[in-house]
Amino acid sequence: MKFEAATIKDIAKALGLSTSTVSRALRDSYEISEATKKKIKDYAAAINYRPNPVALSLKEKRTLSIGVVVSEIANTFFSQVINGIESIAYKNGYNVIITQSQESVAREQMILDYLTSRSIDGLIISVSGETDDFSYLKQLHEKSLPIVFFDRVIEDIDTHKVIIDNFQGVYKATTHFIENKYKRIAAIAGSAHLSITKDRLAGYKKALADHQIAVDESLIRFCDHGGLMVEEVATAVDALLALKQKPDALVLLADKITTETFSLLKKKNIRMPEDMAVIGFNNSKYTSLFSPALSVISQPAFEMGAQAASLLLNLIESKRAVTEFRLECLPPEIIIRESSQK
């Protein structure tokens, strides 16, 4: 593009001064007389001068931009998180480069490679469901690229993390079923690799145990792509429905799995909650409009994004190496509607 912006040189030439004088005047250095300062500032304003951020980046070795990796932008949860990240980032003069891994390790690696070669100052990431080799992220972390994990975190890597209390969320949801006299409570989870899957499943099992219900492994199904592949959810649902002793309640441990399962059950004319009670993770406001209105475990997504961004900016802007890392754990919200109680 021919879009030529005015530079500090242009100002210097026009006013018969040196570039250093102009630079200093614009930054209000005490070394420049008030008269010259005014002249320079007025002229700069007149031609609408903007410092070239690229030149700044080159000099200061920072780009004022942060990378964000999520599995899918179109997922309500993630777009809300991004909102939160943006709100903090822009307030602090950073811009946000958003990418999606589509739950694929290959893509995730590519993206990380790309992002870091594009020189981002820091990274906010929810790792893909396929990821079980964290060496690449570890390398980046060891090269001291500031990283904040959210949602799907990696235990091994010591840095700030923002999650929700997945255990409690699912514990409560499962308990809610138990209290409503459901006997065979099944679960469909996302990728088994993920920290959130483990935590959520732990909450499910603990709730059963606390009420003297034995865990039946045949009632637990996994979707390795977190529901991004339609068939994997169908397979899981079909498997559960094919059991001799069918489940009477279903707790769904990932956003996409929840809506996909709901959709499948409707297609099969399975009444909720009569034939099958349902509750699941989901952050869309639309679930209240479903028929039946869907009970959900909802996450404070905006808040998560905002906190992750704040922590990352701390990391980036701290002078000395940070050694104390925070694990922010936010409470999920359980919203009981029609689909989960008789």
Added chain:
Amino acid sequence: MKFEAATIKDIAKALGLSTSTVSRALRDSYEISEATKKKIKDYAAAINYRPNPVALSLKEKRTLSIGVVVSEIANTFFSQVINGIESIAYKNGYNVIITQSQESVAREQMILDYLTSRSIDGLIISVSGETDDFSYLKQLHEKSLPIVFFDRVIEDIDTHKVIIDNFQGVYKATTHFIENKYKRIAAIAGSAHLSITKDRLAGYKKALADHQIAVDESLIRFCDHGGLMVEEVATAVDALLALKQKPDALVLLADKITTETFSLLKKKNIRMPEDMAVIGFNNSKYTSLFSPALSVISQPAFEMGAQAASLLLNLIESKRAVTEFRLECLPPEIIIRESSQK
């Protein structure tokens, strides 16, 4: 961050060569002997050398990044468009900086100011509903910043645009109502400033006219913030319900207005389609799960984003000034479900 990347200088020093030789070797210049090339390339690979994109940007006067402005990321339509944009951009080595105007002109101006000062190579934008002063965008366009409009376009500015056939979409939806014997068909539209609002309303009026139905202006309501403010939709709905002659069908001309209205009608226990038939713009897959299943006008959002990105890259990478601009007009999809027919 202390994250120090290897530079071409490091390679030069380590191998006792000059930076220019290294640079040329890495770019496979014929002026460098095969032996030296190999040595340099091997060493570069060993230390995982990556050219510094910031330095490149400064030199080449391009940043390989494009700015995107939408009103709200969490809106399904826009997140799908962004998906489309990303798919093309990343394939071509560009990264995408996404921002949201929240339907506010003030924020839009701020963002544009910010984006252009961050030196983007081009801009893809769906203007905010409040915007009726386009001078800022015009200035950018005249400074020959490549711009592609989508969804909400500005007639005055001569550049590539990607829209859907809003007129046809609403014409068909309205005709669908008429054919189903609905008599008083109302419409709730977004901001009156917007091109899409005008086109959609024109489709509505034409359909009525073609069936000898007089247009009743009291049946047309506007939401200046496109439904982002909850109250404005409530006001519009209440006004329609307060009419002596209530409408029996409702066509909703913006994504958020559709879901908001649907939600309001449910709360008021107004049966759809018996008391009020409803169809509206919306791109969420979830509308099929609503009760009643919602009839929608759906847009090929991914495709729109992909086309917009392609056109923008053409603009950016074309050697000589482009004077022929394209207006891509994609067909919307009308999905009839329960909410719009008896």
Added chain:
DNA sequence: TTTATTTACGCAAACGTTGCCGGTATCGTG
């Protein structure tokens, strides 16, 4: 008046990369 101090500005280097211009071997040709 001379010297010391302050004020106000310019010069040049640096960030990482490319490209122009130039230079030095080595080789081939007559």
Added chain:
DNA sequence: CACGATACCGGCAACGTTTGCGTAAATAAA
């Protein structure tokens, strides 16, 4: 043996900005 051609490589400037250092003029102190 001399000369041009070729192959291969280095020096320097430039992109826009900041910053340490230098320095002239102006002012203050002796």
